Amino acid sequence: MPGKTVPEEAAPGKTVPEEAVPGKTVPGKTVPEETTVPEETQAAAPGDLQEHFEATIARGARIEPRDWMPDAYRATLVRQIAQHAHSEIIGMQPEGNWITRAPSLRRKAILLAKVQDEAGHGLYLYSACETLGASREELTSLLLAGRQKYSSIFNYPALSYADVGTIGWLVDGAAICNQVPLCRTSYGPYGRAMIRICKEESFHQRQGYELLMTMMRGTGEQRAMVQESVNRFWWPSLMMFGPPDADSPNSARSMAWGIKRNGNDELRQRFVDMTVPQAEALGVTLPDPGLRWNAERESYDFGEPDWSEFTAVLRGEGPCNAQRLAHRRRAHADGAWVREAALAFAGKTALATAGADHD
Amino acid sequence: MTEWPLYEVFVRGKRGLNHVHVGSLHASDDQMAIRNARDVYTRRNEGVSIWVVRSDAITASSPDEKDPLFAPSGDKVYRHPTFYEIPDNVPHM
Ligand SMILES: [Fe+2]
Ligand SMILES: [Fe+2]
Numbered sequence: 136m137p138g139k140t141v142p143e144e145a146a147p148g149k150t151v152p153e154e155a156v157p158g159k160t161v162p163g164k165t166v167p168e169e170t171t172v173p174e175e176t177q178a179a180a181p182g183d184l185q186e187h188f189e190a191t192i193a194r195g196a197r198i199e200p201r202d203w204m205p206d207a208y209r210a211t212l213v214r215q216i217a218q219h220a221h222s223e224i225i226g227m228q229p230e231g232n233w234i235t236r237a238p239s240l241r242r243k244a245i246l247l248a249k250v251q252d253e254a255g256h257g258l259y260l261y262s263a264c265e266t267l268g269a270s271r272e273e274l275t276s277l278l279l280a281g282r283q284k285y286s287s288i289f290n291y292p293a294l295s296y297a298d299v300g301t302i303g304w305l306v307d308g309a310a311i312c313n314q315v316p317l318c319r320t321s322y323g324p325y326g327r328a329m330i331r332i333c334k335e336e337s338f339h340q341r342q343g344y345e346l347l348m349t350m351m352r353g354t355g356e357q358r359a360m361v362q363e364s365v366n367r368f369w370w371p372s373l374m375m376f377g378p379p380d381a382d383s384p385n386s387a388r389s390m391a392w393g394i395k396r397n398g399n400d401e402l403r404q405r406f407v408d409m410t411v412p413q414a415e416a417l418g419v420t421l422p423d424p425g426l427r428w429n430a431e432r433e434s435y436d437f438g439e440p441d442w443s444e445f446t447a448v449l450r451g452e453g454p455c456n457a458q459r460l461a462h463r464r465r466a467h468a469d470g471a472w473v474r475e476a477a478l479a480f481a482g483k484t485a486l487a488t489a490g491a492d493h494d
Numbered sequence: 495m496t497e498w499p500l501y502e503v504f505v506r507g508k509r510g511l512n513h514v515h516v517g518s519l520h521a522s523d524d525q526m527a528i529r530n531a532r533d534v535y536t537r538r539n540e541g542v543s544i545w546v547v548r549s550d551a552i553t554a555s556s557p558d559e560k561d562p563l564f565a566p567s568g569d570k571v572y573r574h575p576t577f578y579e580i581p582d583n584v585p586h587m
Binding site for chain 1 (some may be wrong): 496497498500517518519520522523526533534537538554556
């Protein structure tokens, strides 16, 4: 590896695999496309490296940035972490819409803090992804080009202020269910980012639930607003766990690698079981006629989400796909002069300092 | 258009503790790196002090456990207190 090497966890854009040029990603290496690299395309790894990697996973230890890892493991992680990071960033939009219209200074401050946290989550995750050799610029351009995905939930609009509460309760709630097991994921920097994120998510869910409780204590019109909002967000929230395991071809391999710790269906069930009593306490009805307690399973039975809607939204046909990406592109373009000016300023200051040293 | 350089961020959680690596971020210069680090990594009083250093200024050992770098300490069991047998009746040792 030419030039500087980097500490285990520190580091990254530069840490790239041995043969990579620092700062540049090797083509085919980060492959942050939708699909992961099929196992066959992976060049035969030197046997002892592969063995060492597998032994590390098998004993439940973490893989760290400069360890040797199979190409497909790296590509899967880049894809998953990037998608996760993009979701945090795009996820600011539906709630961000309501910041200026929050009904009190208190609610405005809370919502600002919540949305700012989501920006932070995106940055933790981009930072983790960069330890795999992907550059931030590259990840951003793949998102803007629509070549990397973000969670389908953010393609639904936040139509009423009650949605701010429902998003915190259901959307952040589902995210928590997904994210808590990821704190033990096999890739060190990803797990550490998830730990930070999970610590902050509980505030997100609680502020949303408290907001809804407040509205439920209000007028009949306010209660109706909450119910209407829950009706719209319930099914998309269930879809956040991804398709049924049987239709999720990469799941098994991600589990074998310790990237994922639980199946989609298991996590979805866990979410339903946690949420039903919360809905009862709130006094809202979850819009699923098939929802009932199953004493034998000690779990709730529930209906099947409309998976054709899910795939349509993934294809870009959700209510807000175009709007979300257009907004992100505009924000990125509008910020270009700031990024350039800051660099120019830094260059000038560095020159001035160097000059001063000579005098 | 070039990307802002990458910085590694280290935070001292409270007095008496070491600075610990918490992650990385991009900034155009050192001062901005400190400010960004405050906003990204210490929104809830997670720190009393921040260090930032450009990632390309860090030199690291190889993480591979079979690396010979750490081999010299492998066979020096006498560096550990448990190497020495002291009778039970000797107090405070
Ligand atoms: Fe988040
Ligand atoms: Fe959140």
